[in-house]
Amino acid sequence: MLRNTDRRPRTPGDIRIRLIILTLAALLLMALQLTGQLQSLRSAISFVTAPAQLGTTGAARSVTDAIQFLLELGTLRRRVNELEEINASLLAENFSLREVERENEQMRDLFQFSQTRPGLELRGAQIIARVIGQESTNFLDYIEVDLGAIHNIAVGMPVVTEQGLVGRISEVNNITSKVLLITDPSSAVNAILQSSRLNGVIRGDPSGNLIMDFIPQGPVFSVGEVVLTSGMGVRFPRGIPIGQVIERRQRDIDIFQQAVVRPSIDFSSLELVAIVTNFDPQEDVPALAEPTPMPAPITSTLTNTITSTVTITP
Amino acid sequence: MSQNRLPLYAMPLIIFVAALLQSTVAARMVIRGVKPDIVLIIVVIGTLIYGSKVGIVWAFLGGVGVDLFSGGPLGISSLGLMLATVVVGFGHRVLSRYHLLVPLGASAIGTLIYGLVYIGLLALLYEAAQTPLFQWIALPTYQLPFWATLQDVVLPAAIYNTTIVLFVTPLLNRVPEVQEV
Numbered sequence: 281m282l283r284n285t286d287r288r289p290r291t292p293g294d295i296r297i298r299l300i301i302l303t304l305a306a307l308l309l310m311a312l313q314l315t316g317q318l319q320s321l322r323s324a325i326s327f328v329t330a331p332a333q334l335g336t337t338g339a340a341r342s343v344t345d346a347i348q349f350l351l352e353l354g355t356l357r358r359r360v361n362e363l364e365e366i367n368a369s370l371l372a373e374n375f376s377l378r379e380v381e382r383e384n385e386q387m388r389d390l391f392q393f394s395q396t397r398p399g400l401e402l403r404g405a406q407i408i409a410r411v412i413g414q415e416s417t418n419f420l421d422y423i424e425v426d427l428g429a430i431h432n433i434a435v436g437m438p439v440v441t442e443q444g445l446v447g448r449i450s451e452v453n454n455i456t457s458k459v460l461l462i463t464d465p466s467s468a469v470n471a472i473l474q475s476s477r478l479n480g481v482i483r484g485d486p487s488g489n490l491i492m493d494f495i496p497q498g499p500v501f502s503v504g505e506v507v508l509t510s511g512m513g514v515r516f517p518r519g520i521p522i523g524q525v526i527e528r529r530q531r532d533i534d535i536f537q538q539a540v541v542r543p544s545i546d547f548s549s550l551e552l553v554a555i556v557t558n559f560d561p562q563e564d565v566p567a568l569a570e571p572t573p574m575p576a577p578i579t580s581t582l583t584n585t586i587t588s589t590v591t592i593t594p
Numbered sequence: 595m596s597q598n599r600l601p602l603y604a605m606p607l608i609i610f611v612a613a614l615l616q617s618t619v620a621a622r623m624v625i626r627g628v629k630p631d632i633v634l635i636i637v638v639i640g641t642l643i644y645g646s647k648v649g650i651v652w653a654f655l656g657g658v659g660v661d662l663f664s665g666g667p668l669g670i671s672s673l674g675l676m677l678a679t680v681v682v683g684f685g686h687r688v689l690s691r692y693h694l695l696v697p698l699g700a701s702a703i704g705t706l707i708y709g710l711v712y713i714g715l716l717a718l719l720y721e722a723a724q725t726p727l728f729q730w731i732a733l734p735t736y737q738l739p740f741w742a743t744l745q746d747v748v749l750p751a752a753i754y755n756t757t758i759v760l761f762v763t764p765l766l767n768r769v770p771e772v773q774e775v
Contacts, residue, residue, distance in 0.1 A: 302650060302651070415664055487627070
């Protein structure tokens, strides 16, 4: 009897078996990661992928900047004929100098920020999200920074820029860390309205704005008020800008009022951040803290930091 | 190795590069807060050409790649992409992928399935984190408002991905039909 050499007909069983095996593998990966068993593996992978991300992001930024530059150049050419004489080497030099200047400017701002807050020990970090990668899905809001466990970065440390609050460290690998941005719906930050002194909780919204919830009914606050971290819950130092109220949501049937807040930071163009390394976040404290007792001001919380230690490392 | 099969074997590499681009270049292609799902698009196109049997493997690998550069749990994107691949696989033979609506529908449906699975699993994880049974693990809590995420993220992403596939379709139609492998 001749062997049937025809292509084996498509059987749903094969796909099913493959699907079951891969589903189990995915669930196993998830379980291992959630129980912290893959930490060393992820560190090793990030060690390999970080340079690739760094290079790709750098290239992408260069291409984007080059396109923008060329667009600008085109406009300028129409306006001024002299620009036609600019040669390619000068363009390249200009391009790299512009990059350096921008970084310098940010470093100066960060330094100024740290000088006005002598109680905080700041450690500068380049955001790997810009340099090597951002959150890869549309559902969550994370960035990656190029400081990790070997730089004494720990889960829960607040992350800021000179413009305000960025988020907090959520995962630490050897040389990189992930930062949960305040725009993520899972994030919760105790906040206070600067003028009306009303407390609430800032949460991320899928639309990209921030929602300040749990504002007590009754007192009136106005559009344009600045929102700051309140320090309640001791997850973040107090007094760090978060954003500005752009809409007030109040309905008599609700227990609380809400405010739509525009973040003070443009998260799409983050390049450099500072991680507050000497702040001890209390993980177990719920996001919405009890009204009493009031926590001590951040200056007294940072008991061990008498001197202002500012280490800005690019 | 025939020429037609070359992309098939190169697919894992293509998917890894796509995952890398997803976490770097895609962030510069954000429109109204949504970036394109490069890995999903490649997996959907690959499945339409080669069938769901290999598409499932790419979906698994692509999902791992996406999750490596994400703050979400590892494996969650694989589950979403694999389910999307199973459904999109119907477009390989049952329907002719040369019909314009097939790749467009596949990318839209694929994005919806991927999004729904992702949100659903995160919600499940959140519920599990609240139960005493899992208190010892200290599961991370991801809180995504279902309808808001569907409206503000999943649907715009489906439109964005479908638009990209619309431009890719002429190239896709040049690839010869390949038997299920």
